Amino acid sequence: MQGYEYFAKIHELAGCANSSSKPNADFVDIGFDTVLQARFDLKKGTEVLTKYSFR
Amino acid sequence: MRQSRPPVRFSQEEFVAKAQKTELCPSEGQSTKNSGIVRLPEMGVHQSRIPKAGFGLFIREEVRKGQILTVYRRKIISEKKAKELKKKVAPFYFIHHLHLFCADSLLEGQSPHSRKSFKMLLPGLRANSYARL
Numbered sequence: 001m002q003g004y005e006y007f008a009k010i011h012e013l014a015g016c017a018n019s020s021s022k023p024n025a026d027f028v029d030i031g032f033d034t035v036l037q038a039r040f041d042l043k044k045g046t047e048v049l050t051k052y053s054f055r
Numbered sequence: 056m057r058q059s060r061p062p063v064r065f066s067q068e069e070f071v072a073k074a075q076k077t078e079l080c081p082s083e084g085q086s087t088k089n090s091g092i093v094r095l096p097e098m099g100v101h102q103s104r105i106p107k108a109g110f111g112l113f114i115r116e117e118v119r120k121g122q123i124l125t126v127y128r129r130k131i132i133s134e135k136k137a138k139e140l141k142k143k144v145a146p147f148y149f150i151h152h153l154h155l156f157c158a159d160s161l162l163e164g165q166s167p168h169s170r171k172s173f174k175m176l177l178p179g180l181r182a183n184s185y186a187r188l
Contacts, residue, residue, distance in 0.1 A: 027127075031080045035126050044117055
């Protein structure tokens with residue numbers, strides 16, 4: 001199972017951040033944690049999108 | 056004409072986590088730019104705007120560039136287990152949501168039943184999630 005639905009399921013499990021070619025947030029490692037950091041100023045109601053690389 | 060119903064998990068329910076503060080501790084040698092106590096904005100989760108993507112994470116207040124939105128705790132696993140999992144799934148399976156949905160007390164305006172069903176729908180948000188995948 002390597003289709004789109006497979007990756008969509010991963011997004012859901014990853015904590016509700018979805019993948020996009022135009023991300024507005026990035027994962028950054030800080031100590032034992034990984035944070036999701038805003039790439040731009042974002043307005044209320046914006047969906048968080050992160051660029052995942054599927055390897 | 057018969058119309059199919061959307062899956063229950065794509066209902067329009069919204070789950071909300073209040074704004075809160077958390078402490079970040081960088082490792083030795085890491086930039087201290089994001090160290091100390093940071094404020095996480097109020098966030099909501101409901102159906103994504105991306106087709107078939109399941110739930111989406113939505114900002115419920117204005118956010119500045121560089122602001123931290125959510126914090127995940129990486130899980131320590133053996134190298135052998137990591138290699139096994141890396142063959143099957145993307146690396147971000149190794150993190151779990153630390154602040155947003157781990158504690159029931161953070162969810163507002165939902166009945167206990169909704170909280171329970173939400174957790175069941177998103178098993179990946181549990182601490183030991185990857186072991187069950």
